[in-house]
Amino acid sequence: MIGLYFPAWLLDRGLPDSALSFVEAGAGILVVFLAPWIGARSDAAGRRLPTLVATTMGAVAFTAILGWGPRWLSLVALGLALISFNMGSVVYDAILPDVSIPETRGVVSGLGVGVGYVGSFIGLAVGTLSLEVWDLGYAATFRLLAFGFLLFSLPAFLFIDEPARVAMPAPGLTDVARRLYHSWQRAATIPGMVRFLVGRFLYTDAINTLIGGFLAIYALDELGLDEGQTRNLLGVAIAAAIPGGVLAGRAVRRFGAVTILRAALIGWIAALVAGTAAGVADTTWPAWLVGPLGGAALGATWTADRVVMTDISPPAVLGEMYGLYATVGRFATILGPLVWALIVDGLDLPRTVALGALGVFVAAAFWVIGGLVPQSRRSSAA
Secondary structure, three states: OOOOHHHHHHHHOOOOHHHHHHHHHHHHHHHHHHHHHHHHHHHHHOOOHHHHHHHHHHHHHHHHOOOOOOHHHHHHHHHHHHHHHHHHHHHHHHOHHHHOOHHHHHHHHHHHHHHHHHHHHHHHHHHHHHHHHOOOOHHHHHHHHHHHHHHHHHHHHHHOOOOOOOOOOOOOHHHHHHHHHHHHHHHHOOOOHHHHHHHHHHHHHHHHHHHHHHHHHHHHHHOOOOHHHHHHHHHHHHHHHHHHHHHHHHHHHHHOHHHHHHHHHHHHHHHHHHHHHHHHHOOOOOHHHHHHHHHHHHHHHHHHHHHHHHHHOOHHHHHHHHHHHHHHHHHHHHHHHHHHHHHHHHOOOOHHHHHHHHHHHHHHHHHHHHHHHHHHHHHHHO
8 A cells, every 4th residue: 555555645645755755754753662562562561462452543544534535634644654563563573483483483573474465465456446446536546545454464363372471560651761861872772683673773774755745746656657667567576585584584594584584685686777867768677677686585574574573682681672673663764754855845856866876775785784694593593
């Protein structure tokens, strides 16, 4: 939805790139402070599923009202949906050890990513039927996608059997700033954690900006692709993401999670170079390389980086560390869209410059993450 249909709605309503930038950045600021608190509460509560259910329902509800009423209402609803979704992602990721063992963690993570992108295919199909076959418009399409989000969440709600954990007093919301500070202090005592989080900030800056709708805007408005061609481009990316995630999960077990993560970043760099070349040369054929390269890299990235996070986090503070994991992702979501808006709407430069800037972030992440390779191999072999 955020990768194609909302950006298309945005352009259809004549709104600038910065409208999406400011919504995503505003949501990201709140998630920066709330994610560690949500993670710590899930550690303290002894159960994570109730939080996952509540945040998912929030994301479903706010998605369902997109496209209804004045434009500002849809922008606010998008921000609230993003906040709810990312709060849920904190506890969802922290459930990984409950549904796997160390020897199967990479495989389970990869299967989760692969199956998730099957859901993305279903989302594209729903949008195609709603917009092009049934001609229902964007508002109805958003409601159908919200229903799909709820429907495909039910297996996790009903069939995950969480192990019993001892409940402790939960931190209050007023403790957010203090807990965020202490979470970073604790992270500094965990070998490799700060380096990983810095690297994650750099690559998620590029990834979340692209999948947050700006790749669709680039394809539609910079390259001149129509909505059907853009949907096909994203479809190719999703098709590549499925085996990318599954195969990366198996490769993680053999080569180590960080080695696979760095390989995924090389794929991202190649995809961004291809997309930038298409814009500079004013031709569309290099853009079709972005789909398979970026899609495979996307699946491999989300598969490997969750395993790295789980490997280096002590089990007793896993939820709290996943809060920081989400926090750096949200900081990146603040910076990436704002950099894009500054380049495109502030400096009035072509979107090719903005896309190239994202490539610089990925290249920096590749260098930073390199320092974790020996530790990742030891963790994966343990």
